[in-house]
Amino acid sequence: MTPEARQIVFENVSKFYGEVLGVNKVSFSLGPGITSLVGPNGSGKTTLMNLLTGLIRPSQGAIYVLGLMPQQPIEFFRQVGYCTQFDSFPPGTNGYDFIYWPLRLHGFGHDQAAKLTNEALERAGMAEVARRKVAGYSKGMRQRIRLAQAIAHHPSVLILDEPLNGLDPMARAESIALFEAIAKQGMHVIISSHILEEVDRISDRVVLMSSGYVVAEGQIKEVRREVRDHPMQILVRCSNAARLAAAAFELDHVVEAKILNDGHGVLVRTGDAEQFYLLLNKIVSGGLVEVDAVAPADDDVNSIYQYLIGSDGGPA
Amino acid sequence: MSTQDLVAGVQKWSKEQPWRLFGSQISILVRNEVSRNLRRRIWIYLLALAPVLIILTHVIVGRHSVDVAQMEIDTDILAGIVQLYYFRLGVFFACMGIFTWLFRGEMVERTLHYQFLVPVRREVLVVGKFLAGAVVAIALFEMAVLACFYLTYARFGSAGKSYVFDGPGLGQLWSYLLVTALACLGYGAVFLALSLLFKNPIVPGVVIMGWEGIAPIFPAWAQRLSVTFYLKNLCPVSVPIHGPLALFTVVAEPVSPLIAVLGLLFLTIAILALSCFLIHRMEVTYTAE
Secondary structure, three states, X not given: OOHHHHOEEEEEEEEEEOOEEEEEEEEEEEOOEEEEEEOOOOOOHXXXXXXXXXOOOOOEEEEEEOOEOOOOHHHHHHHEEEEOOOOOOOOOOEHHHHHHHHHHHHOOOHHHHHHHHHHHHHHOOOHHHOOOEHHHOOHHHHXXXXXXXXXXXXXXXXXXXXXXXXXXXXXXXXXXXXXXXXXXXXXXXXXXXXXXXXXXXXXXXEEEEEOOEEEXXXXXXXXHHHHHHOOEEEEEEEOOHHHHHXXXXXXXXXXXXXXXXXXXXXXXXXXXXXXXXXXXXXXXXXXXXXXXXEEEOOOOHHHHXXXXXXXXXXXX | OOHHHHHHHHHXXXXXXXXXHHHHHHHHHHHHHHHHHHHOOHHHHHHHHHHHHHHHHHHHHOOOOOOHHHHHHHHHHHHHHHHHHHHHXXXXXXXXXXHHHHXXXXXXXXOHHXXXXXXXXXXXXXXXXXXXXXXXXXXXXXXXXXXXXXXXXXXXXXXXXHHHHOOOHHHHHHHHHHHHHHHHHHHHHHHHHHHHHOOOOHHHXXXXXXXXXHHHXXXXXXHOOOHHHHHHHHOOOOOOOOHHHHHHOOOOOOOOHHHHHHHHHHHHHHHHHHHHHHHHHOOOOHHHO
């Protein structure tokens, strides 16, 4: 088997809904283990997962999962299980049938499908309520029955869109343990979440997304380092801007301090915002500069990082 | 047998015998879809059964008039019901309800992704769903036509029995059943394709209805693109109506029954092939619905 045949590959993938951007120029490849797609709501995580499974088609680029494309559904969906975020079910179905009939479509006979159904129900902790109508399930139970359906045919690639949403702490811990067990078997597990803390402990790598772009990708430590090293722009509106700029320049982590055209402020680029804010406090309390306003000037990547990783930027 | 062996065994089997896999998938799709369809859409049952109720009323009201002349009139009425009501309205709108809902309904209910996330070719999905719709529509309308036929002739006693079994009655019944089944297939294929082409297939459905009505005034080659052209050729009794309404029943350039059957089946298969092409372009974007 070639290395590509063991990988999930995005090659310059873009998706536009009319003029609205879904994802833009996404390129990366993923090996086995747990990968987390992390980003705020609307960042393109679900779009990426739907592209991966062929529910939507890329406007440009190509996607390969273990060397297969969704246009080869028989081979593709034997290898792939997708637990979507769509909280809807065929009307009138019960938990057992919800898993059993798709297995029959895989080609399993009655006994085989029944065996796999019961096994999946056990793994997802849903065996006792399997004969109840899905319409009567709680949100957490609906989440778990979808998970059970996604893993029932023993896929090599498991894609989970916000799988921990709606789960109580106990079910959350059980689900995470299940994902880890699946990944340890050499499978690919791709999990999306808008909360990095939720998934970073179990992730082998993360893909950070914002507004349809992949803003960072790699092992969790690398991404955190990238966050720390990424210079941040801070706009300070103040009197005596030259004095503040001079003081800022004395700090190692300040890359640039530019006095504004009107002379009433400084735009600072720093690799350590915390240290800069401490300096600013010192200058202000010394009465050397009067500060009118302080605000992050780049509200995009850094703010996403801060949102996702927290203000400390240190390892978990 | 371990689970891994079981999974590997099925993968091997489906690779070696893909046609058996397709057959098994189609039968499962038909089973599931039929049970879904039969549970809903009460108005479709009403569309099919409305003439049965009308004929039943006619039987009760006219129970004293059971002579041969009346039987001839009732034969024409039955022909009118089949040609003017079932083909133009009943089967047409029922097929619109059943077949447009096969995919579009799953979009509305946000369940279509389950169909697209299993190892089933999308063409197989189209065929499975079409057959399920056809089973429901044909079963419903065949029963309705059968009931209409029975009610029409049963009240004439031995004369009616003789007309059916010793006269042309049984042949007419077979023709009606054949034509009804073909109508379900033809209209079903049309509405399935429309549901894949348009988010709201009602408006194009009305256009199709208009086309089916005015097709007889077009050249012969254009008439062959309408479902009713083939159906009219197979109707055993001509309806004695005149004026503009005759457009619905008169066959300007008749073709043989065999050509009519094969022509309609060919038209159905061609439209289904178009649906198989369209389904590949379909995306699951529920927010756009």
